[in-house]
Amino acid sequence: MTDSDFAVVEFVLTALTYNEDDELDPDDLPPAYRTPFWSEGAIERPLAVTVDTVAKATGVSHPWEAVSGLMFTDYDDFTGEIQFTDRSMADDWYLDRVRDDDLEENPVLTAAYEGDRDVSYTRARENNRPARADRAFIDALLEEYFDDDEEDEMLDLVDVRAPEEIEMTLDDIVLTGEQEGEIQKIVKAIEHREYLANIGLREIGKLLFVGPPGTGKTSVARALASKLGLPSVEVKLSMITSQYLGETAKNVEKTFEVAKRLSPCILFIDEFDFVAKTRASDEHAAIKRAVNTLLKSIDEVSLIRDEVLLIGATNHPDQLDAAAWRRFDEIVNFPKPDxxxxxxxxxxxxxxxxxxxxxxxxxxxxxxxxxxxxxxxxxxxxxxxxxxxxxxxxxxxxxxxxxxxxxxxxxxxxxxxxxxxxxxxxxxxxxxxxxxxx
Ligand SMILES: Nc1ncnc2c1ncn2[C@@H]1O[C@H](COP(=O)(O)OP(=O)(O)O)[C@@H](O)[C@H]1O
Ligand SMILES: [Mg+2]
CATH class of the missing domain: 1.10.8.60 (Helicase, Ruva Protein; domain 3)
Known part of the structure; x- marks a missing residue:
């Protein structure tokens, strides 16, 4: 067995199964398989199985050559499609070769073969990265939201990362016992958010990271996004309020909109002390308005309802006022390391x-x-x-x-x-x- 014939057969089977079964949705497709089919933020049926899409999805550069020797394959010169002439032979060929672990990485095929093998569709689906975490989906959403030029500039101020793009992991960061405890709590809260909603526990999911520069606040927020497989939306308050005065309040609102649309996600608001600074000083009225909008937006966003985990960070806790503090339900201390x-x-x-x-x-x-x-x-x-x-x-x-x-x-x-x-x-x-x- 060469790996490329297996890769191509698996993909074609997945696409055929997906096209036949309307119950399946894009979250059932392995992320790499979605790549060639994104179009304006959506994945439409049927998935075309052409040499182009197969090559993009599998990384096999000559997919037809890879499977042309198999008894059940055919190629349509005109459409560029790879076809299976005998589906059950293709199923058998694949099932003879796939290991349970690998099958479970593919919810579409796990659903199809659940009866034949020791695999669970529920588990496969849970472990599969959802479509809304794909870069392509995020880009389409951002384009929809920020379409004119001024709004485009807003995007320079908001940094949206797909989990696939985050390299930082929690293993790369040395944590205090308290930090580990807080992270553990939030990971559990996210896992069990339905339960929390059912028992009416809603005051959770707003963390404030407090500590001097360089103590790992940004890194932990990103690593958390990567661990949870969630996109992260990062904003620096000083940036968001410094450039587009008149639009600032609207931009703050949009940032929260985007986070809600991308949810579940992490909204990371850096330089939180900026809030207090603005309230204390005689800043421009537009900035004050933006800051008030920010505080109101924070009140209105919820991990349980909107599936947005809010993380604020500040290097200057001494500058935060009561209005800022009380909006967070957990304060996580980032001391200089001992x-x-x-x-x-x-x-x-x-x-x-x-x-x-x-x-x-x-x-x-x-x-x-x-x-x-x-x-x-x-x-x-x-x-x-x-x-x-x-x-x-x-x-x-x-x-x-x-x-x-x-x-x-x-x-x-x-x-x-x-x-x-x-x-x-x-x-x-x-x-x-x-x-x-x-
Ligand atoms: N506790 C830590 N363990 C491992 N690396 C750390 C730690 N604290 C800081 N770093 C490293 O220092 C750099 C800056 O950290 P960063 O997360 O940007 O700090 P902050 O956001 O608190 O200013 C990153 O490369 C990060 O990995
Ligand atoms: Mg930082």
């Missing part, structure tokens, strides 16, 4: 590297006060330094030196902030302006 956490972070960020005499605990002792983001920068410096000597293997000493460099640079940066003397830094040469904010 020594054991720093050692763990160093282990993680150096996972794919070779380091002679590596002793993360020793480095952890040397890096009091540094965040996860700082530790990444330290490592980057060490790597680049070593490369200047044509070395791709690091030593513990390289890292110790990089820590010293980092501390020196950090001191200079703080001086800079105090004196506001940017020229001094520029003249100094190779300093980063701000490594924190990614």
């Amino acid at each position: 020594a054991p956490m720093r050692a763990d972070i160093l282990e993680i960020v150096t996972r794919d590297m070779e380091i002679v005499d590596f002793e993360p605990e020793e480095l952890a002792e040397l890096t009091e006060g540094l965040t996860g983001s700082d530790l990444r920068l330290v490592l980057r410096e060490a790597v680049l330094e070593a490369l200047t000597e044509e070395r791709t293997t690091l030593t513990q000493q390289d890292l110790v030196d990089a820590v010293a460099d980092f501390e020196e640079r950090d001191t200079l940066k703080n001086l800079d902030m105090i004196e506001g003397d940017h020229d001094a830094l520029v003249a100094g040469g190779s300093f980063d302006n701000d490594g924190h904010d990614h």
